[in-house]
Amino acid sequence: MSDGSNGNGNGNGNGSSNGNDNGSSNGGKRSLRQVSATDPVANLPAIEGFPASEKVYVEQDGLAVPVRRIHLSGGEPAFDVYDTSGPQGHDPHAGLPKLRAPWIEARLRDGDDGNRSQMHYARRGLITPEMRFVAIRERVEPTFVRDELAAGRAILPANIRHPESEPMIIGKNFLVKINANIGNSAVTSTIGEEVDKLRWAVKWGADTVMDLSTGKQIHETREWILRNSPVPIGTVPIYQCLEKVGGEPEKLTIDLFIETLIEQAEQGVDYFTIHAGVRLAYIPYTANRVTGIVSRGGSIMAKWCLSHHKENFLYTEFERICEVMKKYDVAFSLGDGLRPGSTADANDRAQLAELETLGELTDVAWKHDVQTMIEGPGHVPMHKIKENVELQQRLCKDAPFYTLGPLVTDIAPGYDHITSAIGAAMIGWFGTAMLCYVTPKEHLGLPNRDDVKDGVIAYKIAAHAADLAKGHPGARDRDDALSKARFEFRWEDQFHLSLDPDTAKDFHDETLPAPGAKGAHFCSMCGPKFCSMKITEEVRAIAERGLADKAAEFKQAGSTLYAGRDDHSH
Ligand code: SF4
Numbered sequence: 001m002s003d004g005s006n007g008n009g010n011g012n013g014n015g016s017s018n019g020n021d022n023g024s025s026n027g028g029k030r031s032l033r034q035v036s037a038t039d040p041v042a043n044l045p046a047i048e049g050f051p052a053s054e055k056v057y058v059e060q061d062g063l064a065v066p067v068r069r070i071h072l073s074g075g076e077p078a079f080d081v082y083d084t085s086g087p088q089g090h091d092p093h094a095g096l097p098k099l100r101a102p103w104i105e106a107r108l109r110d111g112d113d114g115n116r117s118q119m120h121y122a123r124r125g126l127i128t129p130e131m132r133f134v135a136i137r138e139r140v141e142p143t144f145v146r147d148e149l150a151a152g153r154a155i156l157p158a159n160i161r162h163p164e165s166e167p168m169i170i171g172k173n174f175l176v177k178i179n180a181n182i183g184n185s186a187v188t189s190t191i192g193e194e195v196d197k198l199r200w201a202v203k204w205g206a207d208t209v210m211d212l213s214t215g216k217q218i219h220e221t222r223e224w225i226l227r228n229s230p231v232p233i234g235t236v237p238i239y240q241c242l243e244k245v246g247g248e249p250e251k252l253t254i255d256l257f258i259e260t261l262i263e264q265a266e267q268g269v270d271y272f273t274i275h276a277g278v279r280l281a282y283i284p285y286t287a288n289r290v291t292g293i294v295s296r297g298g299s300i301m302a303k304w305c306l307s308h309h310k311e312n313f314l315y316t317e318f319e320r321i322c323e324v325m326k327k328y329d330v331a332f333s334l335g336d337g338l339r340p341g342s343t344a345d346a347n348d349r350a351q352l353a354e355l356e357t358l359g360e361l362t363d364v365a366w367k368h369d370v371q372t373m374i375e376g377p378g379h380v381p382m383h384k385i386k387e388n389v390e391l392q393q394r395l396c397k398d399a400p401f402y403t404l405g406p407l408v409t410d411i412a413p414g415y416d417h418i419t420s421a422i423g424a425a426m427i428g429w430f431g432t433a434m435l436c437y438v439t440p441k442e443h444l445g446l447p448n449r450d451d452v453k454d455g456v457i458a459y460k461i462a463a464h465a466a467d468l469a470k471g472h473p474g475a476r477d478r479d480d481a482l483s484k485a486r487f488e489f490r491w492e493d494q495f496h497l498s499l500d501p502d503t504a505k506d507f508h509d510e511t512l513p514a515p516g517a518k519g520a521h522f523c524s525m526c527g528p529k530f531c532s533m534k535i536t537e538e539v540r541a542i543a544e545r546g547l548a549d550k551a552a553e554f555k556q557a558g559s560t561l562y563a564g565r566d567d568h569s570h
Pocket residue numbers: 521522523524525526527528530531532533534
């Protein structure tokens with residue numbers, strides 16, 4: 001591994017909390033090497049790129065926005081896809097280049113009033129470089145991005161201490177986004193494995209990543225993740241608070257919570273899940289549930305409320321929390337601590353009471369111009385999904401909805417990436433802005449690298465299916481390009497245009513590995529005689545020949561319309 005330099009003359013990782021209060025984006029003093037005593041990323045596996053693809057930057061308006069360009073055969077034009085993988089080839093010790101540092105510094109220099117949120121700028125009519133970057137990525141006008149942010153219908157998570165992030169937007173009028181959860185637990189995983197999962201998740205298309213670490217080295221793990229993340233990072237700060245009080249929820253205090261928020265905000269976390277809607281009065285509503293309270297954060301806050309018999313301090317001190325959020329531009333992801341953990345509990349009184357409170361808190365956050373999205377369930381059967389979105393949109397005034405799944409049935413442990421992707425596609429179609437992935441390990445164990453990929457791919461499918469159903473402009477272009485390649489038996493193009501080219505090619509190779517098979521007009525599924533696409537090709541050729549013959553016959557007969565009859569036309 002080379003030492004420190006990332007080739008842009010800015011080799012230091014933007015170190016951890018440095019206590020300086022000016023909001024500067026590069027005030028960190030410690031490199032990632034200094035953060036860890038040993039080298040946690042010494043043996044990271046290389047992340048291979050996609051076949052027939054290159055990362056190119058679309059230069060527009062003084063900005064360079066990444067896309068993945070897929071090269072096709074047969075004279076077809078290259079196809080560009082949205083790319084979340086971030087700058088490649090950087091030493092993880094050095095972290096990624098700080099793309100946003102000059103933009104942030106310029107804003108802090110010129111007219112900083114202490115509120116650094118993109119919503120605050122948007123409400124003052126300003127269009128930031130982050131908004132312009134997003135506009136190019138989403139192929140919309142920058143004014144549209146600004147107006148959606150100002151209205152609270154979208155968020156652009158972009159902590160001023162995470163200058164490595166490439167701006168992205170979450171809102172129902174943009175492409176549906178997906179989140180991948182990573183993070184170690186007290187039982188398993190290392191920092192290196194988590195950095196590897198981060199790079200792996202963004203390769204496959206995760207738009208944001210949540211670091212849900214709960215074990216030892218929580219701060220250090222987060223530092224490595226943030227410095228190497230091109231996408232916004234979310235956390236659930238109450239987890240670290242709980243570590244700090246030895247795992248005893250009743251010892252939590254608002255001061256400890258605020259201190260932890262500042263620690264994480266200084267590191268660059270872009271959004272915080274905060275379970276401020278778990279009110280004391282709602283906890284009894286969960287008493288007769290099949291699966292009680294299944295959110296970790298929700299159960300921690302419920303225990304605190306009951307042991308003190310007091311209102312949730314995250315609710316009563318919410319404005320103090322807003323002060324931290326706006327200073328760094330950390331977005332709220334208002335947690336659904338009382339979400340249903342089984343289809344039996346879906347849309348019950350506890351869930352909907354909390355949602356109402358989240359609507360009330362959205363107003364408070366917006367009073368401070370703090371960007372806000374709302375978390376949603378969980379486990380919901382298909383016929384109850386639409387109601388979730390309608391209620392959330394009404395109660396939370398169109399603030400972006402961010403849902404976990406939902407799983408539409410409880411009977412398939414080991415396959416919950418599928419049970420939940422079904423619900424995710426539906427809820428995305430109805431207007432959910434971001435879908436939190438579920439992996440095959442859900443309910444069973446900490447996901448490994450393979451599970452992360454399976455979860456991301458399942459959710460890319462769900463999000464894209466939702467974009468198609470919503471009629472999002474241009475969403476069908478990739479489907480059309482792939483279908484055309486499929487129909488023309490351009491096998492390699494079909495693989496290259498797919499979400500997971502490796503698996504598509506491996507499956508084809510399983511029965512037809514010879515290079516010549518990649519030009520064959522059939523595959524092993526139906527075989528050469530029963531290939532319906534080949535037969536269609538032949539049918540079309542016959543039809544075309546038949547039409548040509550008929551035309552020639554017509555000409556030969558003197559090109560008269562009604563041969564052998566008087567022409568009585570008028
Ligand atoms: S053989 Fe069947 S599955 Fe394979 S390309 Fe032809 S129609 Fe499609």
